[in-house]
Amino acid sequence: MTLTPEERIQLHGFNNLTKSLSFNMYDICFTKTREEREAYIDYIDEQYNADRLTKILKNVADIIGAHVLNVAKQDYVPQGASVTILVSEGPVVEVPTESAFDESPGPLPEAVVMGLDKSHITVHTYPEFHPTEGISTFRADIDVQTCGEISPLKALNYLIHSLETDIMTMDYRVRGFTRDIDGNKLFIDHDINSIQNYIPDDVKRMYDMIDVNVYQENLFHTKCRLKEFDINNYLFGYTKDKLDQRDVEEITKKLQLEMDEIFYGKNIQLGTQIKE
Numbered sequence: 001m002t003l004t005p006e007e008r009i010q011l012h013g014f015n016n017l018t019k020s021l022s023f024n025m026y027d028i029c030f031t032k033t034r035e036e037r038e039a040y041i042d043y044i045d046e047q048y049n050a051d052r053l054t055k056i057l058k059n060v061a062d063i064i065g066a067h068v069l070n071v072a073k074q075d076y077v078p079q080g081a082s083v084t085i086l087v088s089e090g091p092v093v094e095v096p097t098e099s100a101f102d103e104s105p106g107p108l109p110e111a112v113v114m115g116l117d118k119s120h121i122t123v124h125t126y127p128e129f130h131p132t133e134g135i136s137t138f139r140a141d142i143d144v145q146t147c148g149e150i151s152p153l154k155a156l157n158y159l160i161h162s163l164e165t166d167i168m169t170m171d172y173r174v175r176g177f178t179r180d181i182d183g184n185k186l187f188i189d190h191d192i193n194s195i196q197n198y199i200p201d202d203v204k205r206m207y208d209m210i211d212v213n214v215y216q217e218n219l220f221h222t223k224c225r226l227k228e229f230d231i232n233n234y235l236f237g238y239t240k241d242k243l244d245q246r247d248v249e250e251i252t253k254k255l256q257l258e259m260d261e262i263f264y265g266k267n268i269q270l271g272t273q274i275k276e
Contacts, residue, residue: 016178017189018119020145021152025165027138028258029236030251031129037136040236041079041127044138048125050074050081053140056162057085057121060144060155066119085121119146134251135258136236151190153198160203166226167262168207170195174218188218195222208263225263229256 027044031037050073061068066087073083122143129136142159144152153172160168172195177185194211196204199222207224214220231248232239234255240248261268 016147016176017186018145018147018175019151019153020143020171020173020175021156022171023142023144023156023159024169025140025142025163026167026262027164028166028234028255028262029136029138030134030234030255031136031236032134036236037129040136041129043236044125044127045075045079045081048081048138048140050083053081053083053123053125054085056159057083057123057142059158059162060121060142061085061087063155063158064144064146064152066121066146079127080125082124083122087119087121121145130258133254135254137258137262153192153195156195156198157200157203160199166259168224170222170224172220192220195220210263223263225259231255 029040031040054071054073058068058071068085069088070086071083072085073081075081120143124141126139126141127136128139140163144155146152151172156170172192174188177187178189179185193215194213196209196211206227208227209222209224212221212223229252231252235251243251257268
């Protein structure tokens, strides 16, 4: 529901609330040999190099209506990359038709919808591999921190569509306080009951999802694991028709175990039943 100016809470000065979104994505691959592992890492470094990540973060800035002040980016040796963008309030190019506080997926980067002030957007990547099991895992951490009215959750839809991911974990928190005109503290300025409300329905149907929320502390956590499993999506450089059935079953167990351990945040022994 869009509020009229009369219905909005009148603040004393600037909205000092800080809203932070942490978006973590994981890509998992089976790399049996050292050559396969090195090729996979080279592929990841090419797909998620600092230049491409900078373009993604600049699109995030456009979506939330931010003006880019400074960009620092770095590709690391032997692998990995980081980008940090300092942003400030930008012009509202398109007047939004809904409130910034509505719990709905944000836009893709065709239009700028809101503004913010004094904040930043960062990304760091972490390629790594299992020492003996042939599993390689790539993680990217993206943080969007805004001050003022706009919620960084409006960038979540675009991030999900920009990054092919097997597992996602998302954290949203509101920190600090602002004051109304009578001096009363406001520790949050919008209703929210789940990060899932900012994820499109077609995406939610693709994932198993779990919420862990602490409402009284304005902390929200959602984790997602891809439902459909096709081993061909996790073999680097070949398909399962090159493997015998026993290998297919063994590799499938290893990949699904890796996904389970990341999703549940614990080490799991093969054959252990996880109760949700």
